[in-house]
Amino acid sequence: MDLSYILNELGEERANYFNAVAPPIVQTSNFCFNTVADFRNALANEYQGNLYSRGLNPTIDILRKKLAALDGAEDALVFASGIAAVSIPVMALLQHGDEVICVENPYSWTIKLFKDLLPKFGISCTFVDGTDINQFKDAITTRTRLIYLESPNTFSFDVQDLTAIAQLAKAHGILTMIDNSYCSPIYQQPIAHGIDLVAQSATKYLGGHSDVVAGVLTGSKALLEQIFNNEYMNIGACLAPQNAWLLLRGLRTLPIRLEKTSATAEQVIYYLEQHPKVAQVLYPFSKANKDLALAKKQMKKCGGLFSIVLKEASLESIEKFCNSLQHFLMAVSWGGYESLVFPACAGINKNDFDQNNKRHILIRLYIGLEDASYLIKDLEQALALL
Numbered sequence: 369m370d371l372s373y374i375l376n377e378l379g380e381e382r383a384n385y386f387n388a389v390a391p392p393i394v395q396t397s398n399f400c401f402n403t404v405a406d407f408r409n410a411l412a413n414e415y416q417g418n419l420y421s422r423g424l425n426p427t428i429d430i431l432r433k434k435l436a437a438l439d440g441a442e443d444a445l446v447f448a449s450g451i452a453a454v455s456i457p458v459m460a461l462l463q464h465g466d467e468v469i470c471v472e473n474p475y476s477w478t479i480k481l482f483k484d485l486l487p488k489f490g491i492s493c494t495f496v497d498g499t500d501i502n503q504f505k506d507a508i509t510t511r512t513r514l515i516y517l518e519s520p521n522t523f524s525f526d527v528q529d530l531t532a533i534a535q536l537a538k539a540h541g542i543l544t545m546i547d548n549s550y551c552s553p554i555y556q557q558p559i560a561h562g563i564d565l566v567a568q569s570a571t572k573y574l575g576g577h578s579d580v581v582a583g584v585l586t587g588s589k590a591l592l593e594q595i596f597n598n599e600y601m602n603i604g605a606c607l608a609p610q611n612a613w614l615l616l617r618g619l620r621t622l623p624i625r626l627e628k629t630s631a632t633a634e635q636v637i638y639y640l641e642q643h644p645k646v647a648q649v650l651y652p653f654s655k656a657n658k659d660l661a662l663a664k665k666q667m668k669k670c671g672g673l674f675s676i677v678l679k680e681a682s683l684e685s686i687e688k689f690c691n692s693l694q695h696f697l698m699a700v701s702w703g704g705y706e707s708l709v710f711p712a713c714a715g716i717n718k719n720d721f722d723q724n725n726k727r728h729i730l731i732r733l734y735i736g737l738e739d740a741s742y743l744i745k746d747l748e749q750a751l752a753l754l
C-alpha cells in the first residue's frame with residue numbers, strides 16, 4: 369500500500385464527520401443501542417464494533433488501520449504504553465510451564481517482564497546472544513513457545529537475523545515477536561521477514577513530539593483477536609482517544625521526521641568518528657559492526673539513535689561531558705523533536721560503575737530535528753572541556 373495513502377487517507381471516512389479534514393476525537397466511554405438484539409450482538413463480540421472505549425473506539429480505529437498497514441499486517445492493537453504492547457501479548461500467549469527465548473539486553477522493562485514478572489506465573493526465560501543463530505537453536509526445548517527479539521536494541525544496537533530466526537521458529541511451531549521501536553515500519557518490516565508479532569513504543573518515532581505515551585502491536589487478525597478478547601480487555605491498558613488523535617497527527621510527518629533525524633545523525637556520527645576524544649560510535653550501519661551486512665539487508669536506514677564511548681571513559685569524564693552539553697537534554701526516551709543524551713552510568717549505582725564494563729561506559733545520543741551544525745557545535749564545546 370502506498371505510504372502517502374496510508375498516512376493521508378486510509379481509515380478516514382470524512383463523510384461520517386462533517387467532512388472535517390482532521391479526524392474527530394470521539395471522547396466517549398460508551399456507545400448506545402436501539403434494541404436489545406443490537407445490544408446483545410455487540411456484547412457477544414467486542415472486537416467487532418463500538419461498545420465501550422476500553423475496547424474499540426472510532427478515533428482509535430483510524431489509528432489501528434494506519435498502523436496495521438504501515439507494518440504490512442492484518443491488524444493492529446494500540447495500548448496505553450509501549451511496554452503494555454510488549455507485556456500484554458506475551459502474557460496472553462503464554463501459560464504456566466511455557467518457556468521463552470529472549471535476546472539479551474532488550475529494553476529494561478522487558479528484562480523485568482521476563483526475569484521477574486513471568487516467573488511468578490511459572491513461565492521461564494532464557495536470554496541468548498541474538499547475533500548467533502546457534503544460541504537460539506541450542507536454547508529451544510519442547511516447552512519453548514515464544515522467541516522474543518529486539519533488533520536492533522537501543523543501547524548497543526546489536527542486530528538479529530530476522531528471516532533465519534523466523535524460519536527456525538516456524539520449523540518448531542514457536543511464535544516470534546519483535547520490538548521494532550528503533551526502526552519503526554519506515555526502516556524495517558519484520559512481518560515481511562516472517563515475524564508473527566511486532567510491538568513498538570509509539571511514544572518514540574510514531575508520536576514524535578514527546579507529548580504522548582503509547583504502544584502498538586501488529587500481527588495476524590487471529591492472534592490479535594485472541595489477545596484482545598483476553599489480556600487486552602482484562603488488563604485494560606487502553607489508549608485514550610485524545611492520545612490516539614495525537615498519534616494520528618504525529619504519523620502525518622513520520623517519514624519526513626525520520627528522514628531529517630537520520631540525515632542529521634549521519635553528519636553528527638561522521639564528526640564524532642573523526643574526533644580524537646571519541647573511541648567508538650555504536651550504530652547498526654557502523655563499519656565496526658560485525659553484522660553490518662545483515663543490518664543493511666534487513667534495515668533501510670538507521671534513525672537518530674546511537675551510542676558513543678569516550679577515549680577517557682572514567683565516570684568523571686562521562687559526567688563532565690554530559691553535564692556540559694547545552695542543547696542535548698538529559699532524559700530518557702527518544703524519537704521526539706529534541707536531541708537527548710542518556711549516559712548508561714546514570715542507571716548504575718556509582719559504586720558499581722566499572723570502567724572496564726563495555727555497557728557501563730556507553731553514552732547514548734538521540735538526534736532530534738535541530739540542524740547538524742547546531743548540535744556539532746554543542747558536542748565540540750563539551751568534548752573540548754575533557
Ligand SMILES: *Cc1c(COP(=O)(O)O)cnc(C)c1O
Pocket residue numbers: 449450451452475522547549550568569570571572581582583701
Ligand atoms: C521506550 C521503549 C519501550 C517502552 O515504551 P513506553 O512507551 O515507554 O512504554 C519499549 N521498547 C523500546 C525499545 C523502547 O525504547
